[in-house]
Amino acid sequence: MTSSVPENKSILFFENKDSFSWNVIDALPFSRADIKIIHPDSNYLPDGNIASVKAVIIGPGPMDPVRTGLIELVQFYAAQKTPLLGICLGFQAIGMAFGAKLIRTNPVHGKRSSISFSPSRYFPGFTGIVEVMRYHSLSLNDIKSPLQIIASTSDGIPMAVEHETLPIAGLQFHPDSFATKRGVEMIQSFFDNAI
Amino acid sequence: MNLSEIAKLDSFALLSPGFGNGHFILCEELQPSNKTGNIVIQPFEGEPQWYNSFAGEIDLDMDVPPQKVNYSADDKGYCEGVETIRSNIASGNVYQVNLTMRATISEISGAELFASLCKNTVPGFAAWVKLPDGNEIVSASPEMFFERNNSTLHCQPMKGTAPKDAKDWLVNSEKDASELAMITDLIRNDMTPLCQQRSVKVINERKFIELPYVVQAVSDVEGILLPEVTVSDILKGLHPCGSITGAPKQAAIQLIKQLENTPRKYYCGSLGYINDDKAIFSILIRTAYRSGKEWIYGAGGGIVWDSEPALELEEARMKMGILK
Numbered sequence: 388m389t390s391s392v393p394e395n396k397s398i399l400f401f402e403n404k405d406s407f408s409w410n411v412i413d414a415l416p417f418s419r420a421d422i423k424i425i426h427p428d429s430n431y432l433p434d435g436n437i438a439s440v441k442a443v444i445i446g447p448g449p450m451d452p453v454r455t456g457l458i459e460l461v462q463f464y465a466a467q468k469t470p471l472l473g474i475c476l477g478f479q480a481i482g483m484a485f486g487a488k489l490i491r492t493n494p495v496h497g498k499r500s501s502i503s504f505s506p507s508r509y510f511p512g513f514t515g516i517v518e519v520m521r522y523h524s525l526s527l528n529d530i531k532s533p534l535q536i537i538a539s540t541s542d543g544i545p546m547a548v549e550h551e552t553l554p555i556a557g558l559q560f561h562p563d564s565f566a567t568k569r570g571v572e573m574i575q576s577f578f579d580n581a582i
Numbered sequence: 583m584n585l586s587e588i589a590k591l592d593s594f595a596l597l598s599p600g601f602g603n604g605h606f607i608l609c610e611e612l613q614p615s616n617k618t619g620n621i622v623i624q625p626f627e628g629e630p631q632w633y634n635s636f637a638g639e640i641d642l643d644m645d646v647p648p649q650k651v652n653y654s655a656d657d658k659g660y661c662e663g664v665e666t667i668r669s670n671i672a673s674g675n676v677y678q679v680n681l682t683m684r685a686t687i688s689e690i691s692g693a694e695l696f697a698s699l700c701k702n703t704v705p706g707f708a709a710w711v712k713l714p715d716g717n718e719i720v721s722a723s724p725e726m727f728f729e730r731n732n733s734t735l736h737c738q739p740m741k742g743t744a745p746k747d748a749k750d751w752l753v754n755s756e757k758d759a760s761e762l763a764m765i766t767d768l769i770r771n772d773m774t775p776l777c778q779q780r781s782v783k784v785i786n787e788r789k790f791i792e793l794p795y796v797v798q799a800v801s802d803v804e805g806i807l808l809p810e811v812t813v814s815d816i817l818k819g820l821h822p823c824g825s826i827t828g829a830p831k832q833a834a835i836q837l838i839k840q841l842e843n844t845p846r847k848y849y850c851g852s853l854g855y856i857n858d859d860k861a862i863f864s865i866l867i868r869t870a871y872r873s874g875k876e877w878i879y880g881a882g883g884g885i886v887w888d889s890e891p892a893l894e895l896e897e898a899r900m901k902m903g904i905l906k
Contacts, residue, residue, distance in 0.1 A: 406830040407767055409774035419779045449675050449833050494887040496677040496829075497760035497767075520763070524674040524887075564767050565784040 396423035397441035403427070403448025403455055403476055407522070410563035411446050411474055416575045427456060433463050442470040442582060445477030447561065451489055451525055452480035461555075470554040470581040472574070475523060478557030482527035482548060485534045492544060494524035499566055502546045507537040509549050509556045509577045513569070519546070520564035527559070554581035583608060584643035585693040593714045595621050595635065596642070596696075600706030600726065601855045601862050606642040609635035609855070612714050617814050622854040622863070623711065623719070626822050626846035630814065631713070637857070646693040648701040651905040653879065655685040656843055660898065661891035663841040670837060671887045678764050679828035679837050681894070682882025684844055685902055689875045695720045699868065699904065703794045707864030709853055719848050720877070721869040722904065724791075724798060727823050727852050730816060730861040733807045735773055739765045739825045740791075741884060742799035743901075749790065749797045757888045758799060762788055765884075766801040768824035768831065776819045777805030813861050817852065823865050826850040828884065847871060849880035868904060879905065 398417050402408045402424050412422060443464050445457060452458050455476065461484035464471050473481040479489055500521055504513045517538070527545050530536050537556075538547035549556040556577050562570030583606075588596055593612040601607055609621050612633040620637055624630040660683055667679045687695070696710040699722035707723040729736045742758035744751055752758060766784060773782050782805035791798050807816075828834030838846075848871040854863035870879040881901035883894055 404830060404832050406771050406824065409771040410767060413774045413780055413782065449830055451674055491672060494671050496886060497764035522677055524672055565770065566763055
């Protein structure tokens with residue numbers, strides 16, 4: 388007897404019309420078959436079987452978290468205590484969901500920076516100076532508890548945050564870029580420590 | 583075979599040695615077909631057009647001398663376009679946009695235009711194509727789009743051009759390096775869903791190709807294709823190439839449509855030759871297509887936050903200089 392198998396993908400990737408989304412997907416420590424790609428719009432509200440969701444990734448993209456409707460998404464999964472990793476636009480959505488502000492800074496696209504990582508729960512193997520690739524025009528400002536800044540550039544632009552209690556972290560830079568040398572390990576480290 | 587004989591054919595594609603094994607290829611009697619064939623041409627805005635043809639390697643005799651090419655460029659609004667792109671970069675809407683302009687070339691034959699564009703050297707992906715519908719394209723492209731060899735997919739995006747004596751400047755240009763890095767990440771993204779998980783790799787981050795009169799920066803990205811991926815699927819996933827759109831692609835294409843005075847049509851399109859399991863495509867830059875008696879030629883460049891409008895205009899005009 389054959390029957391159609393219901394779709395039961397446990398990893399949700401929120402895709403935000405970016406040209407780097409598949410780089411992130413390919414860097415995740417999960418089989419492609421387990422990743423459900425969702426294209427949110429500003430009216431998106433999560434539905435379906437929330438209990439089956441193992442982790443959520445909010446990917447990079449143009450515009451800002453307000454215009455892309457991502458802040459409510461972060462708040463929804465935070466309430467579920469679902470492991471959540473945000474990259475670039477996703478990082479900014481996490482910051483704004485917990486009270487930070489978004490400001491314009493000098494645009495940096497396709498350039499590497501040496502950033503400084505403090506000791507952290509989700510990226511313990513990266514404490515020190517790490518070379519990363521950046522693609523952003525906007526930056527988080529006034530980041531406050533329950534988020535902690537765990538990495539910054541030498542001129543003080545926040546590059547990574549993690550939540551004090553929930554399994555949530557965000558990276559402003561692109562761990563998925565070919566130019567972030569230990570980026571794949573970094574993503575692996577989050578899921579190893581958060582799930 | 584010489585250019586004057588080729589000019590007499592009803593329809594053909596003359597392809598320079600980059601498309602083949604070090605020989606010119608002449609494809610004759612192009613017949614439109616549906617998603618199969620050995621010649622494919624896809625306009626920037628349109629769907630791929632497939633043709634069957636009789637292909638053979640030839641020795642080419644450039645018997646037609648290069649001509650002085652008279653052209654007039656429409657650069658109206660170019661500097662304002664650069665500013666509009668920069669303000670969109672500042673607000674986070676886009677990271678890089680390839681902005682181009684058109685020039686009109688007065689009456690010249692296809693053979694004369696091909697000989698003129700190839701007078702210093704024949705670029706790796708030069709081509710002269712006459713389609714059965716009468717459309718004619720002359721390309722002096724140095725840029726490979728992709729190469730499929732059995733299950734391997736290889737892309738070689740190009741960003742950054744300098745006169746040969748300015749190689750050191752190009753090597754050290756942070757702006758050019760960032761443009762190439764951005765397009766390299768974009769190409770990885772576009773290749774990934776066509777390829778096996780984690781098989782897409784950057785083989786060269788930045789290397790320099792030296793031609794007789796210019797030096798150009800490229801990267802190499804390779805992946806292992808999923809089973810049953812066709813050339814048609816590859817085109818669907820990759821066209822138009824990120825090096826002539828900008829990033830993210832969707833937002834960049836919207837700005838291109840808004841800011842450029844006319845559609846690109848065959849300029850910045852894709853041209854490919856398929857031979858068994860091997861397919862090689864070029865990007866139709868440094869390319870003219872016939873529009874009645876006149877030809878339309880395009881030139882432009884990648885606009886990033888560091889771009890200065892006057893310098894970008896100058897660069898686009900300099901690229902038009904290949905016509906002189």
